[in-house]
Amino acid sequence: MRNISLDNITATVQDSMRGAADARFREVIGSLVTHLHAFAREVHLTHEEWNAGLDFLWRAGRISDDKRNEFVLTSDVLGLSSLVDLLDGSSSGTESSVLGPFYVEGAPIVPVGASIVGDNTGERVLMHGTVFDAKGRPLPGALLDFWQTDADGLYSQATPHKGEFNLRCRMRTDAQGRYALQTVKPRYYSVPYDGPVGDLLRGGARHAWRPSHFHVLVTAPGQRRLVTELFADDDPYIDADAVFGVRSSLVLHFERRDDAAAVPYPIKAPFFEVKFDFRLDAEGPAA
Numbered sequence: 001m002r003n004i005s006l007d008n009i010t011a012t013v014q015d016s017m018r019g020a021a022d023a024r025f026r027e028v029i030g031s032l033v034t035h036l037h038a039f040a041r042e043v044h045l046t047h048e049e050w051n052a053g054l055d056f057l058w059r060a061g062r063i064s065d066d067k068r069n070e071f072v073l074t075s076d077v078l079g080l081s082s083l084v085d086l087l088d089g090s091s092s093g094t095e096s097s098v099l100g101p102f103y104v105e106g107a108p109i110v111p112v113g114a115s116i117v118g119d120n121t122g123e124r125v126l127m128h129g130t131v132f133d134a135k136g137r138p139l140p141g142a143l144l145d146f147w148q149t150d151a152d153g154l155y156s157q158a159t160p161h162k163g164e165f166n167l168r169c170r171m172r173t174d175a176q177g178r179y180a181l182q183t184v185k186p187r188y189y190s191v192p193y194d195g196p197v198g199d200l201l202r203g204g205a206r207h208a209w210r211p212s213h214f215h216v217l218v219t220a221p222g223q224r225r226l227v228t229e230l231f232a233d234d235d236p237y238i239d240a241d242a243v244f245g246v247r248s249s250l251v252l253h254f255e256r257r258d259d260a261a262a263v264p265y266p267i268k269a270p271f272f273e274v275k276f277d278f279r280l281d282a283e284g285p286a287a
Contacts, residue, residue, distance in 0.1 A: 138177025
């Protein structure tokens with residue numbers, strides 16, 4: 001490799017991986033090298049700019065921990081997370097949306113119809129529906145993992161006094177594939193702005209706001225894992241999501257109810273009713 005030049009460096013790097021046993025590894029990393037090199041050539045990347053990029057990655061690692069992942073957040077604000085969702089999501093079932101950096105494993109399992117309101121203030125919401133497979137058959141025992149902000153736009157990581165799993169739970173659907181959850185209406189919020197991602201947003205003259213939403217992760221035996229978000233149609237940031245996660249099919253109307261008699265779950269009026277059915281694909285590549 002003593003003759004490395006602008007003309008051959010990209011091909012030489014790719015050739016160095018020819019012995020990799022995994023063909024997909026060679027394809028993905030080889031293409032990454034091609035596009036990284038092409039990017040550097042296109043903008044004529046300087047040492048100063050290259051060092052700034054490495055410093056960004058170093059600082060992202062330094063600020064990340066078990067409660068915050070700055071690399072996920074970087075992927076989110078650059079639209080990469082959303083692009084992968086669009087590329088690898090369902091073509092016929094419920095659309096996927098970004099996982100985000102605030103997911104916490106191990107939320108408590110609660111029964112269908114349970115309330116996770118706890119000590120939280122805010123407008124009450126009853127969210128309910130059914131989980132179906134790709135053929136429209138209900139899926140009993142499907143596991144839904146919920147998480148959201150509180151009425152002030154804060155996740156549990158920012159409100160430790162409310163508990164690690166505040167406004168988080170897991171729930172298995174009943175024999176008819178139904179789920180139901182009593183909670184509070186979430187609020188729009190700013191993604192973390194105090195780290196390198198904040199510098200990136202400020203540099204691009206971009207805001208950091210996300211519209212209010214519920215996160216839901218749905219799994220069932222024999223079905224593809226679904227990660228998605230459900231958005232309120234009246235949110236001021238519904239058309240300006242900082243992480244590009246909004247899909248028209250995931251924008252819902254929160255119907256105000258002043259009488260609880262029409263719903264089969266015990267909840268005190270007034271409240272907002274949100275209905276949404278999830279449709280999962282069978283395991284395997286997206287249809």
